[in-house]
Amino acid sequence: MGHSTLMLGLDAGGTSTRAVLMTSQGECVGYGVGGRGNPIATGPDLAAQGVLDAVALALAPSSRALADVSVITAAMAGQKAAEGEGAWLGDRLAAEGFAGRLTFESDLLATYFSGSVEPFGYAIVAGTGACAVRVSGGRIAGTADGLGWLLGDRGSGFWIGRRVARAVVRDLDDAGPATTLTGAVLEHLDIVEDATRREGRSRTLENLVGALYGARPIELAALAPLAFAADDQVAESILRRAGEHLADSFAAVLSGPGPLVVGGSVLFRPSAVRNAFMQRLGDAAAGLELLPVVDGAVGAGVLALRAGGARPSSEMHIRLRESLSHFR
Amino acid sequence: MGHSTLMLGLDAGGTSTRAVLMTSQGECVGYGVGGRGNPIATGPDLAAQGVLDAVALALAPSSRALADVSVITAAMAGQKAAEGEGAWLGDRLAAEGFAGRLTFESDLLATYFSGSVEPFGYAIVAGTGACAVRVSGGRIAGTADGLGWLLGDRGSGFWIGRRVARAVVRDLDDAGPATTLTGAVLEHLDIVEDATRREGRSRTLENLVGALYGARPIELAALAPLAFAADDQVAESILRRAGEHLADSFAAVLSGPGPLVVGGSVLFRPSAVRNAFMQRLGDAAAGLELLPVVDGAVGAGVLALRAGGARPSSEMHIRLRESLSHFR
Numbered sequence: 188m189g190h191s192t193l194m195l196g197l198d199a200g201g202t203s204t205r206a207v208l209m210t211s212q213g214e215c216v217g218y219g220v221g222g223r224g225n226p227i228a229t230g231p232d233l234a235a236q237g238v239l240d241a242v243a244l245a246l247a248p249s250s251r252a253l254a255d256v257s258v259i260t261a262a263m264a265g266q267k268a269a270e271g272e273g274a275w276l277g278d279r280l281a282a283e284g285f286a287g288r289l290t291f292e293s294d295l296l297a298t299y300f301s302g303s304v305e306p307f308g309y310a311i312v313a314g315t316g317a318c319a320v321r322v323s324g325g326r327i328a329g330t331a332d333g334l335g336w337l338l339g340d341r342g343s344g345f346w347i348g349r350r351v352a353r354a355v356v357r358d359l360d361d362a363g364p365a366t367t368l369t370g371a372v373l374e375h376l377d378i379v380e381d382a383t384r385r386e387g388r389s390r391t392l393e394n395l396v397g398a399l400y401g402a403r404p405i406e407l408a409a410l411a412p413l414a415f416a417a418d419d420q421v422a423e424s425i426l427r428r429a430g431e432h433l434a435d436s437f438a439a440v441l442s443g444p445g446p447l448v449v450g451g452s453v454l455f456r457p458s459a460v461r462n463a464f465m466q467r468l469g470d471a472a473a474g475l476e477l478l479p480v481v482d483g484a485v486g487a488g489v490l491a492l493r494a495g496g497a498r499p500s501s502e503m504h505i506r507l508r509e510s511l512s513h514f515r
Numbered sequence: 516m517g518h519s520t521l522m523l524g525l526d527a528g529g530t531s532t533r534a535v536l537m538t539s540q541g542e543c544v545g546y547g548v549g550g551r552g553n554p555i556a557t558g559p560d561l562a563a564q565g566v567l568d569a570v571a572l573a574l575a576p577s578s579r580a581l582a583d584v585s586v587i588t589a590a591m592a593g594q595k596a597a598e599g600e601g602a603w604l605g606d607r608l609a610a611e612g613f614a615g616r617l618t619f620e621s622d623l624l625a626t627y628f629s630g631s632v633e634p635f636g637y638a639i640v641a642g643t644g645a646c647a648v649r650v651s652g653g654r655i656a657g658t659a660d661g662l663g664w665l666l667g668d669r670g671s672g673f674w675i676g677r678r679v680a681r682a683v684v685r686d687l688d689d690a691g692p693a694t695t696l697t698g699a700v701l702e703h704l705d706i707v708e709d710a711t712r713r714e715g716r717s718r719t720l721e722n723l724v725g726a727l728y729g730a731r732p733i734e735l736a737a738l739a740p741l742a743f744a745a746d747d748q749v750a751e752s753i754l755r756r757a758g759e760h761l762a763d764s765f766a767a768v769l770s771g772p773g774p775l776v777v778g779g780s781v782l783f784r785p786s787a788v789r790n791a792f793m794q795r796l797g798d799a800a801a802g803l804e805l806l807p808v809v810d811g812a813v814g815a816g817v818l819a820l821r822a823g824g825a826r827p828s829s830e831m832h833i834r835l836r837e838s839l840s841h842f843r
Contacts, residue, residue, distance in 0.1 A: 293714070321715065329715030331690060334724055337677070337732055338684050349665070356666050362659060362767055386621070387649070387657035387768070396662055404665055404732070439690055440715070 192257040194495050195245065196487030198297055199224030199238060199263040206241035207488040207511060208249070208256075211495060213503040215488070216251075218514035219244025227265045231275035238276060239283065248514075253285040260290045260491035262297030262483055290494045295320050296327055297483030297490060302448030304489060304504045309440060313433055314451030315408045317343035321440040325493065331439035332432075336405055342432035342460070344453055348410035350425040352399055358421075359392040366421035371413045415458055423459050430454075430463030437464075441471060449479045485511060520585040522823050523573065524815030526625055527552030527566060527591040534569035535816040535839060536577070536584075539823060541831040543816070544579075546842035547572025555593045559603035566604060567611065576842075581613040588618045588819035590625030590811055618822045623648050624655055625811030625818060630776030632817060632832045637768060641761055642779030643736045645671035649768040653821065659767035660760075664733055670760035670788070672781055676738035678753040680727055686749075687720040694749035699741045743786055751787050758782075758791030765792075769799060777807045813839060 193216070198205040204224030208217035221241030226234040238261070246252065261276060277289050299310035299322050306325045312318050317340045318333025336345045355372045357363030373380060373391070376398050381390035399407070414422040433454060437447070453460055454477075465472045480486075488507050492499050499507075521544070526533040532552030536545035549569030554562040566589070574580065589604060605617050627638035627650050634653045640646050645668045646661030664673045683700045685691030701708060701719065704726050709718035727735070742750040761782060765775070781788055782805075793800045808814075816835050820827050827835075 327714040331688065334684050334688070335728060337735070338681055338724065338727060353666055356662050360659065360662070360767075362763075386655040396666065399666060400663055407665070435690075439688075 192495075193251060193255050194488075194491040195242065195256050195259045196297075196484070196489070196491035197224065197238060197241065197259065197261040197263075198294070198483040198487040199234070199261050200294065200482075201225050201228040201264070204237045204241045205482060205484040205487070206238070206245040207484050207491075207507075208245040208251070209488055209492065209507065211492070211497065213488070213492055213497075213499060213507040213510075215507055215510035215514060216249045217245040217247065218484075218511060219247070224261075225263050225265070226275050235276050235279040239279060242280075242283075253280065253283045256285060257287040258290070258491050258495040259285065259287065260292055260487060260494045262292045262294045262487040262490055264294045288494065290490075292487075292490045293327055294483055295330075295333075296322065297486035298450040298480060299448045300486030300489035300499075301450070301480040301483050302478035302486075303446040304499045304501055305446055307443070308445035308448065309437065310448040310450065311433060311437055311454060312450040313343055313453035315344045315405065316340040317346065317433060317436065317451075317453070319433070319436040319440050321442060322445075329440040329442070331436040341436065342429040342453065344408040344411040344451070345405060346432070347414050347425055347429050347453070348407035350428075351410040351414050351422070352407050354421050354425065356392060356395060356399075359389060359395065364421055367417050367419040368413060368422055371417060372410060375410065375413060411453070426459035427463040430460040430465075431467045433460070434464045434467035438468065438471065444474070447475055447477050449477050450483070455479050520823075521579060521583050522816075522819040523570065523584050523587045524625075524812070524817070524819035525552065525566060525569070525587065525589040525591075526622070526811040526815040527562070527589050528622065528810075529553050529556040529592070532565045532569045533810060533812040533815070534566070534573040535812050535819075535835075536573040536579070537816055537820065537835065539820070539825065541816070541820055541825075541827060541835040541838075543835055543838035543842060544577045545573040545575065546812075546839060547575070552589075553591050553593070554603050563604050563607040567607060570608075570611075581608060581611045584613060585615040586618070586819050586823040587613065587615065588620055588815060588822045590620045590622050590815040590818055592622045616822065618818075620815075620818045621655055622811055623658075623661075624650065625814035626778035626808060627776045628814030628817035628827075629778070629808040629811050630806035630814075631774040632827045632829055633774055635771070636773035636776065637765065638776040638778065639761060639765055639782060640778040641671055641781035643672045643733065644668040645674065645761060645764065645779075645781070647761070647764040647768050649770060650773075657768040657770070659764040669764065670757040670781065672736040672739040672779070673733060674760070675742050675753055675757050675781070676735035678756075679738040679742050679750070680735050682749050682753065684720060684723060684727075687717060687723065692749055695745050695747040696741060696750055699745060700738060703738065703741060739781070754787035755791040758788040758793075759795045761788070762792045762795035766796065766799065772802070774804050774806055777805050778811070783807045 194209050196207040204221040206219045219241040222237035223229040224234050224237040319331040320327045321329035332339045355369045358369045378394050383390045489499050522537050524535040532549040534547045547569040550565035551557040552562050552565040647659040648655050649657035660667045683697045686697045711718045817827050
């Protein structure tokens with residue numbers, strides 16, 4: 188292929204960044220992972236460094252340089268804010284020799300295109316947060332939830348984790364049903380049971396409440412896996428409710444048949460969440476094809492190819508996925 | 516009364532501190548208000564200053580000094596932690612001439628004794644947070660909820676404010692019923708409506724979500740008054756649910772007849788909260804006497820008198836309340 192022009196997709200997240208280097212035919216020729224790449228969450232300097240580290244690793248196998256790249260597309264949350272102010276990244280890339288075009292896209296769209304190249308379809312991302320989108324004409328045309336941990340994200344990992352924490356404090360406060368989640372959460376947080384009571388309340392409960400408020404609220408999401416691991420009615424009821432919330436968000440953007448790409452861990456595997464999700468959808472779930480994806484790397488690549496003027500076909504999508512799989 | 520020994524009650528809160536100076540007979544001879552007095556929320560230096568400012572104002576009318584005070588009782592949230600580590604206040608008071616005894620008590624107990632001197636009874640505090648306690652033998656014998664904004668405080672001002680915010684974002688997201696709360700919240704936050712849509716979502720919603728996440732979570736409590744002011748089904752349903760939660764917390768500590776002292780603004784006045792609270796209690800509400808109190812100042816005085824060895828009678832309680840009322 189010689190020194191033809193290259194394209195680069197960036198899936199820049201709050202914890203890590205993935206860079207996918209491709210030929211204009213969608214053949215992956217390099218892949219790299221760097222640190223946090225979202226300037227809103229991380230600050231511009233650290234985020235730019237996370238991106239550049241991933242880019243350097245992606246360039247290494249082919250011994251190509253940023254000067255050979257004609258298009259870079261960065262998919263990230265809150266790209267609306269970043270779009271107008273892309274200098275935090277553009278200036279750094281230019282300093283490294285990049286002379287092409289830099290575009291920004293939604294991380295949700297990258298998730299979608301990781302699973303499908305159909306111009307019409309849906310994505311649900313249910314990880315720490317939860318959001319459903321309708322894609323039409325290759326753009327996001329409708330959004331449901333994704334309103335963050337304090338106001339929404341119903342059915343997300345945070346939502347489940349907070350429900351787990353509340354079920355456990357209610358159990359310890361004799362205000363709710365007994366649940367095996369209590370032992371699991373105490374063990375997870377290294378809290379030793381202490382039945383000594385003070386003002387009608389156990390030390391165990393006081394210590395648990397202290398530990399939970401000692402961490403950032405969002406860290407409650409770390410309790411979600413305990414619900415999936417439990418064999419317990421309280422846990423199952425939390426998971427079922429999560430699945431119903433995700434179904435309601437999906438139903439809010441549903442408008443005709445299309446593939447459903449699923450990102451994030453909550454809806455990824457068969458579980459009470461998935462069962463309740465399908466049941467709640469009822470007839471709307473008939474023929475629904477769930478396409479789980481691990482991240483937005485492939486989709487960021489698709490978005491870069493599109494930014495470069497291509498209309499990626501199913502064949503190109505398969506080529507990209509398969510060639511990328513050799514690098515990770 | 517000459518230079519007989521004096522007693523001082525402190526109602527030390529997260530936003531202000533009240534000091535009540537009394538004779539050993541419960542006659543208030545001075546009252547002062549200072550800044551934040553809780554070391555956990557404010558840090559020890561600022562908290563000590565808030566207390567000392569209140570104390571100085573309380574001493575001024577009688578021209579007495581801290582050396583004339585034999586007992587100081589500080590009522591505050593989280594007094595368990597402060598008790599073992601009272602030096603942050605004790606050292607500062609000693610430096611100002613105090614040579615008596617300093618004790619710490621629960622702010623919930625001060626609320627209770629602001630409304631009653633009965634050794635057995637109940638208190639519900641529903642302000643920013645929400646908690647119910649049973650008092651027995653003059654001590655807190657049972658506690659329900661009070662688990663903080665992230666894990667509990669059901670029916671509190673924060674709980675109501677968060678429900679208001681969620682109802683409004685769901686209205687703007689076309690995911691919930693229309694409500695007049697939407698206009699009220701947007702006006703409260705100075706957000707101008709902008710129906711421009713992006714990715715199926717209005718700018719109004721984006722701006723609202725940005726504003727709500729730009730503040731500390733607890734500040735959602737400031738939206739609670741909008742629910743009380745609204746004439747709206749969504750608002751009423753939030754308030755009714757809050758009243759039911761408060762009733763459930765009360766029911767969890769209920770164990771025989773006794774006065775119910777009510778602190779905080781949520782349950783203070785007749786409202787949908789109060790109606791739902793009484794309805795939910797059903798027969799248990801028969802003969803229930805609600806005693807609203809504005810703060811814990813009187814009760815902190817009662818606790819100081821008790822710490823000095825007195826067993827405050829109803830007469831002493833009335834004397835304290837009436838003599839204090841001349842100072843504020």
